[in-house]
Amino acid sequence: xxxxxxxxxxxxxxxxxxxxxxxxxxxxxxxxxxxxxxxxxxxxxxxxxxxxxxxxxxxxxxxxxxxxxxxxxxxxxxxxx
Numbered sequence: 001x002x003x004x005x006x007x008x009x010x011x012x013x014x015x016x017x018x019x020x021x022x023x024x025x026x027x028x029x030x031x032x033x034x035x036x037x038x039x040x041x042x043x044x045x046x047x048x049x050x051x052x053x054x055x056x057x058x059x060x061x062x063x064x065x066x067x068x069x070x071x072x073x074x075x076x077x078x079x080x081x
Contacts (some may be wrong), residue, residue, distance in 0.1 A: 004067040006034040010075060018068065018079035027059050028077060034075075035059040 015024045027037035037059055041046040055080050068076045 003070050004064055006062065006064055006067065006070065007074070010070060011032060013070075014074045015062070016074050017077050023067065024060075026051075026062070026077075034062045036062050 006026070006029070010026045013026045014022055015026060016022050022039055024036040026034050028035040037044055038043040062075070068075055068078045070076075
């Protein structure tokens, strides 16, 4: 089973969707929660499918149930999003 647990060491990793398209970067990790700074080109539709609203103006919470797997370089999101 792929690792899906996010930790502080994931800060700076690229976040990609199931198709491998870059959608942002893990910008912060607070109180056990990873936050994503989205790519400026990310569409509202993709943000909506992730349940992202203006949580912290420019940083959005990423839930572990949205993560397919975590590698040394990236966080890949589930295909069901």
